[in-house]
Amino acid sequence: MKFYDKGFIYKYKDYTQVQIFTAGTAVLDMKIYEDKVCRSTFKCQDLKTFNKENLSSTYSDNFLKELFERNEKEVIHRDTENGILIKIRRD
Template identity: 70%
Template sequence: MKFYDKGFIFNYDDYTQVQIFSAGTAILDMKIYEDRVCSSTFKCEKLEIFNAKNLHKSYKKEFLRELFNKNEKEIIHRDRKNRILIKIKKD
């Protein structure tokens, strides 16, 4: 998955919601729960399955939620071994 657009991150008690927009249209609306991730573009999946498909099976299931919940202005996750780069810039 590659996205280079603007979005929003909402942190709720039960889940974290990530919305990404391109030209005013939502291209990703993803909700990350403790045990699964759901999106309008794919069915709900267990986090382990999502990670294995989109990242790498070695990633712990909490990875995505922890990444989006970090309280930093700029988040960079670089995994050269698995060729994964995630950059999040918060305003």
């Protein structure tokens, strides 16, 4: 998955929602729960499977949720071994 556009991170009681837009069209709408990740395609995966297929099986189950819930102005996760770069910049 590669995205370089604007998006929104919403924190709710039971999940964190990440939406990314290109030219006003949502290209990613993902809800991250304590035990699963669901995308707008109605496909949900347990965290371990999501990490294995999209990130790395070496990542902890709660990696993605913790990453998006950080309250820092800029979050950068660089994993050269697995070819993963995640940058989050908050306005």
